[in-house]
Amino acid sequence: MLNIKAGSTSHSAYNLRSVYSDVEERHTLAVIVENEPGVLARVIGLFSGRGYNIESLTVAEIDHTGHMSRITLVTSGTPQVIEQIKAQLGRIVPVHEVHDLTVEGPTVERELALFKVRGEGDARVEALRLADIFRANVVDSTLESFVFEITGTPEKIDAFADLMRPLGLIELARTGVAALSRGPDSRV
Amino acid sequence: MTGQTEQTAGQMTGAKMVVQALRDQGVDTVFGYPGGAVLPIYDELFQQNDIRHVLVRHEQGAIHAAEGYARSTGKPGVAIVTSGPGATNAVTGLTDALLDSIPIVVLSGQVPTFMIGSDAFQEADTVGITRPCTKHNWLVKETDRLGSTLHEAFHVATQGRPGPVLVDIPKDVQFATGSYGGKETRSTRYAPPTKGDGTAIEALARAMETAKRPVFYTGGGVINSGPEASKLLRDLVAATGFPITSTLMGLGAYPASGEQWLGMLGMHGLYEANMAMHGCDLMICIGARFDDRITGRIDAFSPNSTRAHIDIDPSSLNKVIRTDIPIIGDVAEVLKELLGVWSARGRKTDREGLAQWQAQIGEWRAKDCLAFRNSDKVIKPQYALQRLEALTKDRDRYITTEVGQHQMWAAQYLGFEAPNRWMTSGGLGTMGYGFPASIGVQMAHPGSLVINVAGEASWLMNMQEMGTAVQYRLPVKQFILNNERLGMVRQWQELLHGERYSQSWSEALPDFVKLAEAFGAKGIICKDPADLDDAIMEMLDYDGPVIFDCLVEKHENCFPMIPSGKAHNEMLMGEVSTAHAIEAGGAVLV
Numbered sequence: 001m002l003n004i005k006a007g008s009t010s011h012s013a014y015n016l017r018s019v020y021s022d023v024e025e026r027h028t029l030a031v032i033v034e035n036e037p038g039v040l041a042r043v044i045g046l047f048s049g050r051g052y053n054i055e056s057l058t059v060a061e062i063d064h065t066g067h068m069s070r071i072t073l074v075t076s077g078t079p080q081v082i083e084q085i086k087a088q089l090g091r092i093v094p095v096h097e098v099h100d101l102t103v104e105g106p107t108v109e110r111e112l113a114l115f116k117v118r119g120e121g122d123a124r125v126e127a128l129r130l131a132d133i134f135r136a137n138v139v140d141s142t143l144e145s146f147v148f149e150i151t152g153t154p155e156k157i158d159a160f161a162d163l164m165r166p167l168g169l170i171e172l173a174r175t176g177v178a179a180l181s182r183g184p185d186s187r188v
Numbered sequence: 189m190t191g192q193t194e195q196t197a198g199q200m201t202g203a204k205m206v207v208q209a210l211r212d213q214g215v216d217t218v219f220g221y222p223g224g225a226v227l228p229i230y231d232e233l234f235q236q237n238d239i240r241h242v243l244v245r246h247e248q249g250a251i252h253a254a255e256g257y258a259r260s261t262g263k264p265g266v267a268i269v270t271s272g273p274g275a276t277n278a279v280t281g282l283t284d285a286l287l288d289s290i291p292i293v294v295l296s297g298q299v300p301t302f303m304i305g306s307d308a309f310q311e312a313d314t315v316g317i318t319r320p321c322t323k324h325n326w327l328v329k330e331t332d333r334l335g336s337t338l339h340e341a342f343h344v345a346t347q348g349r350p351g352p353v354l355v356d357i358p359k360d361v362q363f364a365t366g367s368y369g370g371k372e373t374r375s376t377r378y379a380p381p382t383k384g385d386g387t388a389i390e391a392l393a394r395a396m397e398t399a400k401r402p403v404f405y406t407g408g409g410v411i412n413s414g415p416e417a418s419k420l421l422r423d424l425v426a427a428t429g430f431p432i433t434s435t436l437m438g439l440g441a442y443p444a445s446g447e448q449w450l451g452m453l454g455m456h457g458l459y460e461a462n463m464a465m466h467g468c469d470l471m472i473c474i475g476a477r478f479d480d481r482i483t484g485r486i487d488a489f490s491p492n493s494t495r496a497h498i499d500i501d502p503s504s505l506n507k508v509i510r511t512d513i514p515i516i517g518d519v520a521e522v523l524k525e526l527l528g529v530w531s532a533r534g535r536k537t538d539r540e541g542l543a544q545w546q547a548q549i550g551e552w553r554a555k556d557c558l559a560f561r562n563s564d565k566v567i568k569p570q571y572a573l574q575r576l577e578a579l580t581k582d583r584d585r586y587i588t589t590e591v592g593q594h595q596m597w598a599a600q601y602l603g604f605e606a607p608n609r610w611m612t613s614g615g616l617g618t619m620g621y622g623f624p625a626s627i628g629v630q631m632a633h634p635g636s637l638v639i640n641v642a643g644e645a646s647w648l649m650n651m652q653e654m655g656t657a658v659q660y661r662l663p664v665k666q667f668i669l670n671n672e673r674l675g676m677v678r679q680w681q682e683l684l685h686g687e688r689y690s691q692s693w694s695e696a697l698p699d700f701v702k703l704a705e706a707f708g709a710k711g712i713i714c715k716d717p718a719d720l721d722d723a724i725m726e727m728l729d730y731d732g733p734v735i736f737d738c739l740v741e742k743h744e745n746c747f748p749m750i751p752s753g754k755a756h757n758e759m760l761m762g763e764v765s766t767a768h769a770i771e772a773g774g775a776v777l778v
């Protein structure tokens with residue numbers, strides 16, 4: 001019996017996926033947790049203890065009075081591993097909800113990054129020009145450096161980093177991915 | 189003390205709150221060991237009579253005793269340990285309980301909150317250390333939250349898939365006064381679903397109607413679900429006539445004397461059980477988790493079956509083995525509904541197919557895979573267990589075991605008629621489990637016969653608990669199958685490592701009779717098969733703890749055996765039934 005879920009990958013041509021396929025997939029999970037001490041350690045310990053990948057992880061409180069935080073987690077694995085990750089996350093007592101945004105529908109994913117680029121002359125001008133094209137903001141400048149702030153998909157930030165590297169990129173800080181489902185409804 | 193007015197709610201110290209919360213949870217026995225960081229709690233224990241405290245001799249013993257108590261009663265076991273070394277000594281027991289899904293609540297002392305993080309005397313990051321080996325744990329920093337946390341701890345330990353929890357309580361929190369509001373103050377959020385999906389249950393009922401070669405494969409989840417689950421399982425097996433096997437953890441849920449009983453499956457399971465798993469067309473897994481000791485080689489596991497899997501833990505489904513009919517829910521609830529649906533549909537089975545299947549199973553049974561070559565010169569371990577079974581099976585009996593060959597032989601040669609009568613370390617395979625577990629069982633069942641089937645090496649790992657057994661006059665019987673070997677290690681070395689017996693001897697063993705006497709208990713030694721029955725009777729008749737040193741054949745191997753990485757139909761058999769399977773199998777293994 002094949003367990004096929006509709007609309008299960010953002011990058012599949014057929015929107016079909018066998019839970020028993022060997023193909024590695026990248027999934028974005030939203031994990032709603034009680035904001036209690038150690039909860040992040042539990043989540044991270046689960047990934048390290050069971051050998052799962054974490055490509056990106058962000059966490060912040062989203063509801064102060066309700067003591068709730070949202071962890072956005074990007075992970076990769078075969079469909080069977082992804083299902084196991086979700087089930088294991090669901091077992092953690094202070095985890096309230098686990099949402100596989102990748103399966104649940106279209107999402108917006110954004111990441112913020114800060115770039116320190118140092119240079120003079122043409123390189124400096126070119127960096128500023130490219131920053132403009134990428135809609136990056138200058139948040140700090142000296143006569144020999146800029147700090148750019150950029151928001152976008154991880155791919156966009158990767159692309160910007162590739163361009164800045166030869167132009168004097170000396171330091172880079174990324175926040176990791178925050179993600180929400182598209183459309184008027186909230187499933188979380 | 190009667191007449192004393194006990195405060196049951198309102199303002200009280202944290203230490204008092206601990207005792208009151210235990211009382212409110214109906215706890216009658218705790219196992220523990222005092223130390224600086226739990227002195228306020230011990231002071232409160234001293235001043236009351238509702239809760240018995242059993243002083244173990246090592247904190248590992250306290251946790252295993254609590255496990256034994258829990259497994260034999262179905263109630264959570266409770267242990268108290270001090271900070272630092274007390275807590276780290278609890279780690280093996282917590283991990284054991286996690287892997288076998290045993291509900292226990294461990295309370296640990298901690299240095300005062302204002303000293304946490306300063307490397308204070310006997311400070312350890314207990315919640316950090318025990319995070320991966322508990323179902324959940326808490327560090328309580330305010331006395332006002334202690335009561336609700338303790339009740340939450342009992343709730344989490346027992347609901348859903350049971351497991352160990354730990355509450356770390358700093359000493360200043362025990363001294364300070366806070367408000368206590370009783371059981372209802374716990375947060376109510378944690379509530380794993382227990383009712384199975386109706387469509388999936390119906391799909392299983394339909395599969396049962398047409399299956400030609402069905403088998404029930406059951407595990408510890410049936411026992412954890414409670415006596416009702418075992419009863420429903422028996423009803424279902426009787427009504428369908430399907431054969432049933434069980435994991436090590438699930439023995440007793442279906443009676444060993446039952447008509448459809450195939451015996452245990454897995455690495456040292458019975459031939460007929462493993463062959464039935466390999467050949468079935470419908471596998472109904474109930475509260476078991478496809479452990480590697482059960483499946484053998486995954487890609488050769490039961491190649492032609494539809495698998496249904498009933499489990500309360502969603503992460504158990506599709507973890508190692510693909511499941512066709514997954515049912516998440518409590519075993520008792522799902523079985524009740526399954527019986528209902530299958531009955532409403534007319535209680536149909538494929539009788540013809542079943543008859544052929546039973547005939548095939550009969551052929552496998554006829555191999556008599558547990559046959560062994562007995563001896564009148566030396567006691568064979570299998571014979572020792574056969575005699576123990578014959579002489580105790582009609583008694584009100586509980587069995588615990590250590591880990592090794594003796595454990596597997598006990599599972600093979602002893603018969604369990606009811607759940608909660610068999611306590612063994614399955615998932616973690618913890619040598620040193622059985623003796624303290626037997627103490628926990630005997631505390632819960634003072635009038636019953638409690639026997640720990642042990643290997644000499646395992647038994648030494650927690651032998652300090654002799655002091656506990658004698659102090660509390662617990663008549664636990666330590667039935668040691670003494671082969672002067674780390675027998676299971678020796679067996680693997682013989683079969684898989686070219687007979688190079690690296691470090692698998694038990695050298696410099698104590699004189700067990702003198703050891704018993706040194707503790708104030710009774711020691712019995714037996715080495716002649718002709719004396720065995722009398723010696724066992726002497727052990728049973730003695731009203732007090734006994735160490736029974738049963739000197740057995742040193743080089744006996746435990747069969748059948750599925751070597752690691754082999755399939756169910758690639759079993760090695762004992763010397764009697766298939767002499768050259770060992771040679772052929774052994775050759776492949778080298």
Ligand SMILES: Cc1ncc(C[n+]2csc(CCOP(=O)(O)OP(=O)(O)O)c2C)c(N)n1
Pocket residue numbers: 590591592593594595617618619620642643644645646647669671673674675676677
């Ligand atoms: C704490 C621990 N250490 C090591 C092992 C590995 N081990 C499994 S069985 C065994 C030998 C047990 O010897 P004994 O208790 O005498 O039992 P026998 O196999 O001889 O019946 C060992 C060392 C274990 N299971 N647990």
Ligand SMILES: [Mg+2]
Pocket residue numbers: 592643644645669670671672673674675
């Ligand atoms: Mg031994």
